[in-house]
Structure formats: structure tokens, C-alpha cells
Amino acid sequence: MEKKKTTIILFSGDYDKAMAAYIIANGAAAYDHEVTIFHTFWGLNALRKDENIEVKKGFMEKMFAKMMPRGADKMGLSKMHFAGMGPKMIKDVMKKHNAVPLPQLIEMAQEQDIKLVACTMTMDLLGLKEVELLDNIEYAGVAAYLADAEDGNVNLFI
């Protein structure tokens, strides 16, 4: 029997939405789906390394790099910022309830062979370079996304 397929576009750069994406992805992989997360626009931030990587960039690319969160742990919430209290609150309750934080969900995804893809077109737009992103991810465009999604069972845009 052919494997079921889950293909998620992660467009959002919000911590909570990325968590939802990775929880569904890890769940689907546990149920033996072939899973891809295609990171585009602000969703690319989930794949950024948290250290500062020196890369030669133009002015606007430097601005984007400065303004965007460096890695999953630094991402904000889609709701309830309350002067930054929101993300801290969520992380506190997550710790209290032994929920898995986003950086570990991403590690789990890599261990479960979930295909993590960075959208090259938006990397280019936002001035992100391969060295700034996590190791062992793939680089592709909309054609590769469609090839995965068109035979998919669960297709989501998050």
C-alpha cells in the first residue's frame, strides 16, 4: 500500500502557528505518513540558526535579517503579545505541562525524516542564505511543493 502524504506550507512566522504545524507533522509521521513542511516567507524564520552568521548582504537584506527572529525559539505569538508577555507565558505553561517546545519539535521532525524544505524564492527575497539555516534541510520552489501536494492526503497552509 502506498504511504499517505501530509504536506504543510508554513508561511507564518508565529511561534504558536509553527507549533501547530510541527505537532501535526510529527503526528502524521508517527502514523507513517510521508511528511513535508515547505517553509516560505516568515515561516523560514523557524529554520534559522540561533547564532549570528556572518554573511555579506545588501542594506535591505541586513534590515530584514535584523528585524526577523533568529530561529524558532525567538518567534512571537499570533495573538496576545501584551508587550511580549504572551510568548513567555506560553513557554511557561508549556514547561509546566511538559509540552515540547518548538526547537525540540523541529529536532523530532528531523529525526522522524520529515522533509523540511526552504523556499528558495522567498529566501532570495528576504536575503537569507543557506549557511544561516539549519543543516539537513532541502531547498526548492513551488514546483517541488506542487509535486508533493498534488498526491497528498492532508494539505495545509499555515
Add this chain to the structure above:
Amino acid sequence: MEKKKTTIILFSGDYDKAMAAYIIANGAAAYDHEVTIFHTFWGLNALRKDENIEVKKGFMEKMFAKMMPRGADKMGLSKMHFAGMGPKMIKDVMKKHNAVPLPQLIEMAQEQDIKLVACTMTMDLLGLKEVELLDNIEYAGVAAYLADAEDGNVNLFI
């Protein structure tokens, strides 16, 4: 012939997005789809009862309970808040055009046997208890979602 299936994840706590979810869901049920709405994160607020329910909670759970809207009617808009004018404007034009408000769309969904599911993992995170949510809903996690979605025709993340 097997029934078609529509499975919606309602992640958003915005009035307008929840309206879209429930309009699609009610439409799909009218066309004889088997429909599930899986409420997670801020989408759980659509299922809150509007009265205050006394529940023993920790400090952070109380904070969340206070900050989050109590029930569908209290939810804000994803766009055009304008100091709270937006939701009132939308509700006014809805009344004028005889559009069905969200709380009634949820009632219709229950009458049409749409399966309303509350995500237990995020209930736990946000400190929401079963007594605070509407009657006649189901409680489940990502595994149940995937079981519904993997054979689905229309799968959406809202």
C-alpha cells in the same frame, strides 16, 4: 457511495475567520459531507460558554482565562479593529444583511451533526476545562484529527 468529508482545523480566535470556518462547514454539511471542526489554540474560544464558570485554576491559567474572549460573540476581527469599531461594524452590517451571526452558525453546526472537537492538548496548555466549553462536543488530540483528515476531500487550516 461513501460520504465526502470536510475537516477543518480552527486555530484562529478571530470572529471573521471563525465565521468563514462555520459557513464552509455548514455548507459542506448541507451538501451531505461528513464534517469535523477541530478547535485548537485560540480557536477553542469559539467553544467557550459565555457565562463565567467557577473553576479552580493556577495563576497563569487564570490570566489566560481573563485575557481570552469568553465565547464566539466576544471574539475580535483579524483585520480592522480600529479601537474595537470593526467587530461592531461587522455585526451591524451582518444584521442589516440578515447574515447569521457566529453563535447561531455554531448552533446550526450542532443541529447538522457537525462534529465539534476541542483539542485536549491545547485546552491543557491554556487551562481550559470541559465545564467551560459548550455541551455536546468531543475531546481529542492530533491522532483523531489525522484519522478524519487523511481520507478527507476538503482539509483546511483556518
Add this chain to the structure above:
Amino acid sequence: MEKKKTTIILFSGDYDKAMAAYIIANGAAAYDHEVTIFHTFWGLNALRKDENIEVKKGFMEKMFAKMMPRGADKMGLSKMHFAGMGPKMIKDVMKKHNAVPLPQLIEMAQEQDIKLVACTMTMDLLGLKEVELLDNIEYAGVAAYLADAEDGNVNLFI
């Protein structure tokens, strides 16, 4: 062989999300999918003509018309507004990288026979008239959406 189908609901009125929708749609059409973009709520703004169209409207409809962006080029970003700097920055980097701006992506979509649909129910709510929207689009409701989506391969809510 039957054509594959991509059906996208564009709910969002954000420039970046609309770009994502139209890039996926144009990609899918290039791979010979039958593609529909169903514009609802704030997504309708992508279909507005950029000139001012004189239409008799009630007070609230005039307010909405004033507050909502007139056409794709005027839409804001979902993230990184920074006092309006965000959209300008994105458009500057897009120009620099020869990326196709949203209004041209919409033209491409029409040339590729992508079906652009305006949701009549939300047009009514927001007080938008057919003369205010682009030519050669279709007008329909949730039933038409479901008819397209239920046999679809890629169904997204953006």
C-alpha cells in the same frame, strides 16, 4: 486523464499572503491544474480596481470602502509593518530580485485561465459592487466553492 485541481480560498487581505496564493495558483496552472481562487472577506480587496468607482452606498458600506485597500497594490503585509516601511521594503526587494509584483501575478492568473471568484455573500457584507471589482471574474457562493474543492487535489485556505 482527468486534470488535477487546485482550489484556494483567499480570505486574507495581506499583500504577502495574496502573493503566496497567486504564486501557488500560477505554478499549479503551469503544471496543468484546473485552478480556482475563491476570494472572500478581506481577500476581495485583491480584486478591487485601483481607481475610485462612484457607487451609491449606505454609511457603513462607505466606511468599509474607505478603510479597505483599493486593489492588490495597496494591500499591507501580515508581518513587519513598521509604520508602513514593510510593504515598501518588500516591493523594493522584489524589484531588485525581479520578482513579479502582485498586480502582475493577478494578470498572469487571468491569462492562464485561472478562475477568479468573488464571494457574493461577503461582497454584500462589505458593500462591494461588481463594478468596483476587476473584469472577467466570476461571482459565486460557498456551494460553488465546495463543488470545486470536493474533487480537488490541493485545497488551501490562505
